Amino acid sequence: MSHAKYNVINTHVHNIDGVAKVTGRATYTFDVTLPGMLYGKILRSPHPHAKIKNIDATAALALPGVKIVVTGKDTLGIKQGIWRRYEELCDEQVLPLEKVRYIGEPVAAVAAVTEEIAEAALDLIEVDYEVLPAVYEPLEAIKKEAPTIHEGVERNVNVTRHIEWGDVDEAFDEADYIREDWFKCSGQAHMCMETRAAMSNFTPDGKLTCWASTQSAYYTQGLLAGVLGLREGDVRVLAPYVGGGFGGKFELDAAMFCSAVMSMKLFKPVKVVFTREEDFIASKRRTPMFYYVRTGIKKDGTFCARESRMFSNGGAYTGMGATALYLSGFFHSFPYKWRGYRYDGYRVYTNTLPSTSMRGFGAPQAMFCSEQQIDWICADLGLDPFEVRRKNGHTEGYEVPGQAFIASCGLKQCIDEIEKWVKAKGELPANRGIGISSCGFMSGGIFNWFDSPYSFSSAVVTINVDGTVELHVGCQDIGQGSNTTMAIIAAETLGVKMEDIRVHSGDTAHCPADLGAWGSRQTLMAGNAVKMACEDAKKQLLEFAYAEMGINIVYDLDIKDRWVHIVARPERGLPYVDLVKKALRAKDGQRIMGRGYYTPHRKGMISPAYSYMMQAVDAEVDPETGKITIHEVMTAHDCGQPINQLGLIGQLEGAASMALGYAYLEDMPMEDGKLMNPNLVDYKVIKAPQMPEAGIIEIDTYEPEGPYGAKEAGEGLTNPTAAALGNAIYNAMGIQMKELPITPERILKALREKKEQEAQK
């Protein structure tokens, strides 16, 4: 379908910060230098669980060049967390007072005149630990006899989540066939190109400025203020460029906290940059999950009921884990209609690196289990996996009982397109198969555990005398291109060109508050705020145009491509720049300024809108070595109206790369709580030359709640891939892969077991 009605939206627009980035001019937190700055380093626990009995920094402080050593005792000792509304989930002292709960946990921080001296000082700090018994796996930690990780938390259960609708037991009774499976999903590192970094500068006027690598300048501002005992307004957070987030950078991290604490004590700028190893061992990770899935289905393929239990490895602290626990359970039902659905999730503390949100937010794990089991059920009953998905899939106007309303849904078209693509491939050679998987995802969460009194997104737009536009947004560009997307929406709405827009973001002092970049929220939520702000400004301009042009008020005026005109007679009009100048004079010199905001209301429990997709993975297995070769990935994708065409392609390819990594390469193996591969030699990520072809078929839908009909793109696509690869391997080799990542050894083991079973028959 043609989108010719738009001048800028869904056209070939390059990232507005692309040139700055590829020419090395973009200033990341790492690049910020200030006069008199100091370099901070963090001492980390070598023990998975230990009491801190004493910390002696005498020798470190005696080292020339060392300016300060801080421990938990030098802080307010506030237990913080991003779930600010819930005190019991604020469980993390960034510099703990009593004990450490995972290997790599910060214990002390040093600031010195050089990075080398700061690092040397770490070796001189003497920490007296009393090592405690530790536990690493959720199914062990939940046992009665397991060591207590947080005082007063019974059986180490950090948080639970129950989701239920319909009469589940009755719906199971109606099923002709019930299948049960256990799955084990691994963790994954966010692996941002930019490691955690912060530069704090506390000045004698009592104000703190912090450059931070964050997904939400506003969250960082609020969290820092909270732990430092400052007013939010006295903390300015700057994040002009961020080298990736993927869900791992919207909590308070030790770089932010330690640099700020030391800067406040010294009145000097202090920069802390994590090494790659620190980023691996002491940021957070995708949540490892154990899933039990029981599904009941009728002979004709109608879904009746699903009941699932999930135990997740929470690691040492809550982080964003409570949200991941909910969303995993919710999207585990997606994108299907269940008469009865029940999910019980248990997030269990262990003495490992905490787990948290990561691109897909618990859904990739849930879909790995769900979408494979559906294919196995189809095989068990001789049903067609495409047909079964079509039969039970969400449709426009469907309500997930008590949870969500589906206003737009292109799932059926996605399934049709992928079915065509798969069938066109024809017969495949031996040991090669195509697997499919469908899913959906949210367009921003309706969650306010942070307890923000601000609207979820806001934007301010001002128009200069020459027609150029200053767009101030709180949404955070972390490399995903939100600044470009917002500029596109602004240019389209105002009727100007891309080069007329300058986007200001990542600065709490100059940009309106916004929850930031997480949960696929910005295009819909910040996009709506930008659209509203621009409509506000445009309305003011057009008021002058009416007066200036002296036209009949029944005519509509619009601006397109810098031309202010009568909609019905586009040749009649005046240049936009002339109008701006006149409007300025008429307003006694006040600039035209528009304001916009967005907060979802009456949109259910989860999200105002949902994207849908189906993906196919074409893969081959070497039956002798177990090695997987991915030939191609193809995705049919409904994100409503695409806004940023090139950004969308980049996001979808990036998601495929990250999700394939999760499916068969990336793993975080630990021994006694110690991560075994905290480096890029041993932690395997797909690099650009190794990326298989990943095509996209865009499905056209219109989401009434989104700006210009847009909804989520980019995050949801990490959800289907592991299951699609699993299904490809099932179709190629007849083996069922229930554990991630799908490694050659696991494949060979499954092939051996299959052979043994066949021999027994």
Add this chain to the structure above:
Amino acid sequence: MINDFHYLKPASLKEALAMYAEHDDCKVICGGQSLLIVMRQGMVTPEYLLDIKHVKELSYIKFEEKDGLRIGAATTHREIEKSDIIEKKYPVLVAMEEKLASIQTRNWGTIGGNIAHADPAGDPGPVLIALNAEIKFGNSSGETTVPLDEFFVDYFETKMEHGDLALEIHVPTPEPKFGCAYQKFNLLDSDMGIVAAAASVTLNADGTCKAARIVLGNAGPIPLRVTKAEDLLKGKKLDDALFAEAGKIASEDCEPVADIHASEEHRRHVLGVLTKRMLKKAFEQAQKAA
């Protein structure tokens, strides 16, 4: 963080050898693709770094029909990969280089640096041994040439001592009816090999096996020859059963160490599979060769 060091940049080979002899706590850098990683991790902290990458006398690719191929130690992987004569005469070397890490690494890293680093997971070692290569190294008082097969001593240890520089790799002209193949097992193309196998086969005029070499990568402390399997093939009319038998011997006669990337059992298994496959590939090449 990399410790401070003094950087030595000799203008000639003679100067390089003199400088090396002069400085005790000195490491040689020739591309740095392996050394800089261990320096960054603080595992190697030399006081002096002797950079020989820019010593022109060490950077060359020469071929003569009678003598064979001579590659200067400071020749980059990329130069080998892009050499027409090597592509023509030793295609297995080009194929090996194409899968050696990234283009950036191949642009910087050198063949001498790779061999001298003596990482058993290195790609060139097994292939060059299968090609019957020898290495020349020397110090301020003289030069030595040894078969590459005898050059490696242990993990990251070679016959070279302090003051010795790797100078040249010599690969003899292949005999008639010769074939050679190499493959590493990894999950991502161009990634480091979890294990690897190189095999070469020379056939007699009557089609029987005149000589065979099987060299395993990352299957022990050094590139590992599987002589028992080589002997099995010699003089025989080669077929799939023999290749499978050789593979079985290879999987038994190796010493791989388990880590997070694969268990010992899986490594042995894959070494057997690769040996079988590479022998067959080398054999088929040899059959076709002049």
